[in-house]
Amino acid sequence: MNVHQLQEQRAGKIAEMKAAVNNPETFDALEAEVRKLDRDIKRAATLAEFERAEQAEPDQRFEAETREFSVTKALREGADGLTGREREVHQELSKGREVRGVMIPTSVIFGEQRAMTTGGSAGNTVATNLGGMIDRLRPTMAIQQLGATIISGLTGNLDLPKLTAGPTAYWVAEDGATTASDSTFDKVSLSPKTVSGEMYMSRRLVLQNSVAIENVLRNDLAFVLAQALDAAAIQGGGANEPEGIIEAISEHGTSESELSDIAADLIGALALDDVTGTTGFLTNPAVTNAARKIKFDADSNRPLSIAETFHGERVVSTNQVPGSGSPAAHPLIFGAWSNLLVGYWSGIDILTNPYKDASKGGLWLHAFLDADVAVRHDEAFAWKAI
Numbered sequence: 001m002n003v004h005q006l007q008e009q010r011a012g013k014i015a016e017m018k019a020a021v022n023n024p025e026t027f028d029a030l031e032a033e034v035r036k037l038d039r040d041i042k043r044a045a046t047l048a049e050f051e052r053a054e055q056a057e058p059d060q061r062f063e064a065e066t067r068e069f070s071v072t073k074a075l076r077e078g079a080d081g082l083t084g085r086e087r088e089v090h091q092e093l094s095k096g097r098e099v100r101g102v103m104i105p106t107s108v109i110f111g112e113q114r115a116m117t118t119g120g121s122a123g124n125t126v127a128t129n130l131g132g133m134i135d136r137l138r139p140t141m142a143i144q145q146l147g148a149t150i151i152s153g154l155t156g157n158l159d160l161p162k163l164t165a166g167p168t169a170y171w172v173a174e175d176g177a178t179t180a181s182d183s184t185f186d187k188v189s190l191s192p193k194t195v196s197g198e199m200y201m202s203r204r205l206v207l208q209n210s211v212a213i214e215n216v217l218r219n220d221l222a223f224v225l226a227q228a229l230d231a232a233a234i235q236g237g238g239a240n241e242p243e244g245i246i247e248a249i250s251e252h253g254t255s256e257s258e259l260s261d262i263a264a265d266l267i268g269a270l271a272l273d274d275v276t277g278t279t280g281f282l283t284n285p286a287v288t289n290a291a292r293k294i295k296f297d298a299d300s301n302r303p304l305s306i307a308e309t310f311h312g313e314r315v316v317s318t319n320q321v322p323g324s325g326s327p328a329a330h331p332l333i334f335g336a337w338s339n340l341l342v343g344y345w346s347g348i349d350i351l352t353n354p355y356k357d358a359s360k361g362g363l364w365l366h367a368f369l370d371a372d373v374a375v376r377h378d379e380a381f382a383w384k385a386i
Contacts, residue, residue: 093347101351142318146337152344190343192370197224203361230320242373266334269382277336280314284321284330329385339380345370
């Protein structure tokens with residue numbers, strides 16, 4: 001019997017004690033039962049705590065192992081010659097999967113905090129929020145900075161239910177019957193799609209074994225894959241790549257107006273649908289650069305701050321937000337970003353190829369990642385081309 005069931009029994013016994021307050025014999029018997037239930041609840045709670053700790057311990061050990069994972073060492077030794085911690089992590093990530101090279105944890109490359117796994121607790125679904133504006137030279141994904149939900153460790157297609165309509169409340173007359181209403185549900189599906197990239201390591205770089213080289217490798221691998229994943233999340237066209245926000249959701253409004261007014265309209269679009277959560281704008285650096293040039297008024301040279309233009313909301317810019325037309329039109333996206341789901345089905349599979357440019361003595365690295373992106377609630381995002 002679990003803690004909840006024991007607590008329900010205890011509450012029932014206390015209710016009986018209140019009714020038997022004038023019957024000392026019955027009251028004393030019920031008191032003894034309550035005290036016994038208190039001991040049972042304490043034991044059950046202790047056992048549940050130990051079981052949670054036992055379940056979490058393997059995940060915690062694996063997270064500690066990935067923090068000490070050396071990309072340089074793993075690539076230098078190769079999949080067939082891996083030793084130590086890198087071998088243990090590679091074997092864990094390779095379970096039940098077809099692997100072509102060395103498996104590297106996504107957390108090592110992208111730096112995300114794992115939010116949900118299929119093998120452990122799924123209670124925390126908020127990704128790490130990283131600070132600041134980014135540009136093309138920074139490897140961290142813009143969508144991750146804004147708080148996209150990271151779901152890692154997936155092994156099969158994932159269907160996440162979403163509530164599309166809830167029950168309705170009715171005012172009724174005294175002794176009148178209420179009207180029944182139902183909740184309706186839909187689902188958001190994630191299925192693995194493969195993104196690939198490659199980079200070259202010179203012979204001298206392969207021979208290096210320093211923290212500086214380790215960071216260069218991680219950043220370069222992240223740059224290769226994060227750009228592709230970021231771009232797909234923003235405007236992926238579906239089919240072989242995920243369907244991005246701009247493709248999945250229609251442009252908001254048609255009228256042309258000032259940037260500040262457009263930003264206000266996008267904020268209002270979410271407010272009208274009662275969307276809550278951590279919100280922010282994502283756009284192209286061309287838009288933020290234009291925002292810096294907006295003056296306080298026609299007679300003043302004092303620029304209006306970006307915070308004022310975007311009504312105090314966070315703004316992240318990246319060249320992964322596309323531009324088209326003449327002059328180029330760049331989308332301004334506003335959203336509650338935890339509703340953007342990013343799923344990982346594997347670590348990053350790195351295949352080393354020393355033969356492509358054998359005369360140079362270096363290595364070509366071919367990186368593969370199985371991932372998908374989906375919008376959980378369309379109402380959580382609104383965008384307009386600027």
